[in-house]
Amino acid sequence: MADTGKDLRLEGVTKRFGDFVAVDDLTLTVPQGSFFALLGPSGCGKTTTLRMVAGLEEPSAGRVLIGEEDVTHLRPYKRPVNTVFQSYALFPHLTIFENVAFGLRRRGTKDYKQKTMDMIELVQLAPLAARKPAQLSGGQQQRVALGRALINEPGVLLLDEPLGALDLKLRRQMQIELKRIQTEIDVTFVHVTHDQEEAMTMADTIAVMNNGVIEQMGSPDDLYENPVTTFVANFLGQSNLIMSDVIDTANADVVVDCHGQKVGVVRARSHTQDGKAWLGVRPEKIRVGAAGVDDHARSNILTGGRITDVSFVGVSTQYLVAMPWGQEVMVFEQNTGERKPLRNGDEVDLTWSPEHAFLLDATQDAHAGMMTPEDAG
Amino acid sequence: MTAGAIKPPGKAPVVDAPTSRRRGWGWLLLVPGMLYLAVFFLFPTVQLLFTSLYDPSGSYVQGYSMTWHFANYVDALKDNWNLFVRSFTYAGIATVVCLMLGYPLAYAIAFKAGRWKYFMLVLVIAPFFTSFLLRTLAWRTILSDQGPVTSFFQFVGLLPDDGRLLATPFAVIAGLIYNFLPFMTLPLYASLDKVDYRLIEAAGDLYSNPVTAFRRVTFPLSLPGVVSGTLLTFIPACGDYINAELLGTPKQYMVGNRIQAAFLTEHNYPLAASLSLILMAVVMVMVVAYIRRAGTEELV
Numbered sequence: 043m044a045d046t047g048k049d050l051r052l053e054g055v056t057k058r059f060g061d062f063v064a065v066d067d068l069t070l071t072v073p074q075g076s077f078f079a080l081l082g083p084s085g086c087g088k089t090t091t092l093r094m095v096a097g098l099e100e101p102s103a104g105r106v107l108i109g110e111e112d113v114t115h116l117r118p119y120k121r122p123v124n125t126v127f128q129s130y131a132l133f134p135h136l137t138i139f140e141n142v143a144f145g146l147r148r149r150g151t152k153d154y155k156q157k158t159m160d161m162i163e164l165v166q167l168a169p170l171a172a173r174k175p176a177q178l179s180g181g182q183q184q185r186v187a188l189g190r191a192l193i194n195e196p197g198v199l200l201l202d203e204p205l206g207a208l209d210l211k212l213r214r215q216m217q218i219e220l221k222r223i224q225t226e227i228d229v230t231f232v233h234v235t236h237d238q239e240e241a242m243t244m245a246d247t248i249a250v251m252n253n254g255v256i257e258q259m260g261s262p263d264d265l266y267e268n269p270v271t272t273f274v275a276n277f278l279g280q281s282n283l284i285m286s287d288v289i290d291t292a293n294a295d296v297v298v299d300c301h302g303q304k305v306g307v308v309r310a311r312s313h314t315q316d317g318k319a320w321l322g323v324r325p326e327k328i329r330v331g332a333a334g335v336d337d338h339a340r341s342n343i344l345t346g347g348r349i350t351d352v353s354f355v356g357v358s359t360q361y362l363v364a365m366p367w368g369q370e371v372m373v374f375e376q377n378t379g380e381r382k383p384l385r386n387g388d389e390v391d392l393t394w395s396p397e398h399a400f401l402l403d404a405t406q407d408a409h410a411g412m413m414t415p416e417d418a419g
Numbered sequence: 420m421t422a423g424a425i426k427p428p429g430k431a432p433v434v435d436a437p438t439s440r441r442r443g444w445g446w447l448l449l450v451p452g453m454l455y456l457a458v459f460f461l462f463p464t465v466q467l468l469f470t471s472l473y474d475p476s477g478s479y480v481q482g483y484s485m486t487w488h489f490a491n492y493v494d495a496l497k498d499n500w501n502l503f504v505r506s507f508t509y510a511g512i513a514t515v516v517c518l519m520l521g522y523p524l525a526y527a528i529a530f531k532a533g534r535w536k537y538f539m540l541v542l543v544i545a546p547f548f549t550s551f552l553l554r555t556l557a558w559r560t561i562l563s564d565q566g567p568v569t570s571f572f573q574f575v576g577l578l579p580d581d582g583r584l585l586a587t588p589f590a591v592i593a594g595l596i597y598n599f600l601p602f603m604t605l606p607l608y609a610s611l612d613k614v615d616y617r618l619i620e621a622a623g624d625l626y627s628n629p630v631t632a633f634r635r636v637t638f639p640l641s642l643p644g645v646v647s648g649t650l651l652t653f654i655p656a657c658g659d660y661i662n663a664e665l666l667g668t669p670k671q672y673m674v675g676n677r678i679q680a681a682f683l684t685e686h687n688y689p690l691a692a693s694l695s696l697i698l699m700a701v702v703m704v705m706v707v708a709y710i711r712r713a714g715t716e717e718l719v
Binding site: 096119124133135148 | 615617618620621622623624625626627628631632635636639640
């Protein structure tokens with residue numbers, strides 16, 4: 043990965059469709075050889091961004107560069123970029139062999155036969171090489187689409203929701219498979235998805251997109267542990283967001299007043315310094331314990347909770363805790379078997395460490411980025 | 420590949436009974452159409468076959484006797500082979516020109532017409548609202564010696580000053596093209612409209628310039644439309660006689676004109692029947708050869 047000569051760079055890329063701004067002044071660099079995910083809900087501009095890199099849409103403004111080459115206005119067939127389409131877009135009149143060989147033959151590669159067979163073997167479809175796409179299952183078609191793109195050894199491989207049509211089990215397999223192939227051949231992957239788990243499993247770097255702009259970009263654990271907007275806090279995993287007032291920023295931990303109780307948040311995760319703030323804590327970071335038993339000297343503590351719902355889901359138990367100000371806080375507890383589960387109606391305190399919380403600007407919508415049931419699929 | 424093979428034997432009758440009954444009903448759906456074809460196609464064809472073998476010395480008034488006179492076919496071919504050649508030539512030229520005109524038209528309607536798509540399709544079908552005969556008669560006026568088309572052709576020097584368009588092979592073929600163009604355009608449109616635009620994008624993504632993408636993806640995928648369009652044009656054009664009758668002279672007559680005359684004017688039924696059957700047989704052989712070639716040819 044030392045060679046950075048073929049980084050993919052977007053500079054101020056904007057795409058308008060009439061009055062609608064699909065992608066708004068987007069700037070980002072994808073280092074060569076990395077596995078990059080564009081994550082966001084449908085309509086956030088991620089597919090449009092991908093299509094501009096592929097050359098299937100022309101940016102209204104800005105530049106697309108691969109290495110030092112400006113490809114902004116290059117026709118798709120002249121770009122060192124290949125795409126695995128969401129619909130796979132396999133040619134129905136050609137065999138699997140002909141589909142995979144398509145790109146090589148267009149470029150007049152001499153020993154395309156051997157290379158094609160090698161690729162078909164890599165995606166484990168050798169016995170099916172003479173079949174037509176319609177005779178293959180969804181997972182097999184997906185592998186053909188992947189092989190057909192990879193065989194061209196593109197500078198950048200674009201993947202547009204490539205696993206969307208597969209069932210859950212196959213999707214997991216293909217995630218691991220994709221990651222393995224990417225590591226093996228060292229090609230830059232840009233992966234568009236609305237599935238946060240898929241993005242986190244595979245990508246080195248994730249850019250969370252919303253309304254045509256990048257909300258936050260970083261490694262999966264960075265995004266998860268230290269979100270900078272309520273959208274990211276809700277879109278990746280789940281978060282409890284509690285309205286608070288910032289009262290002291292003089293010390294290592296920023297102190298906030300949370301409905302009359304003082305709690306601290308490490309400075310590095312405090313993305314607002316005064317006035318109102320959303321105090322964010324992930325459900326699995328909170329410990330729930332019987333009221334009055336303060337077992338964590340350095341912890342933040344919120345007292346006065348009462349359990350209103352207990353769901354046992356096997357690996358964990360999920361509690362809903364009603365707080366004195368009326369909000370229900372979600373808490374996940376690992377089922378280690380070390381202690382007896384709490385019951386509905388138990389009086390409890392919530393504790394967590396200051397480095398496990400984050401502080402967000404209170405002007406944002408606390409529900410931004412929450413998954414509606416139809417998005418969840 | 421029946422699912423019944425893996426079912427436990429005990430349950431098989433319960434599951435299979437409705438399946439087989441459903442299959443039985445499916446066959447029943449064929450009956451009305453088959454019956455109609457048997458009465459109005461199969462029976463007349465057999466009748467025609469017998470007629471073609473009657474003694475040619477018989478007549479409409481005296482009646483005919485069946486003598487298994489196969490020589491009718493030899494006579495029909497010997498006297499009229501030039502009409503067959505002309506029919507297939509005219510129909511062939513008309514089909515090729517229809518394809519050349521119809522393909523870009525269908526392509527534009529399918530991919531470029533946007534919200535005008537259905538309006539344009541209506542325009543393609545609109546000629547059918549007037550009778551075939553009337554429209555062909557209108558062409559006599561259009562191509563007449565003093566008409567604007569002839570004058571224009573003379574003006575630009577494509578025709579000598581005393582040259583004419585009416586009563587030439589050009590007029591007959593132009594009439595055929597005009598009358599059969601919708602039969603070419605519609606199946607082409609149906610095929611092209613089904614071509615997934617994303618496949619063309621994928622071809623572009625895989626280093627095909629627009630011309631190559633058309634040659635390797637769009638055109639092969641539209642082949643079913645090309646095959647049905649050319650068949651729907653060529654077959655009826657081979658048997659057509661209206662265009663030659665109205666826009667041509669006996670010098671441009673096609674087999675259809677000869678059959679029509681033999682049936683309706685000369686009442687020479689054995690000749691008319693053998694000409695019809697020869698035409699049918701030759702067209703059938705050509706069509707089968709064509710379909711086999713178009714169906715198995717490796718296009719990439």
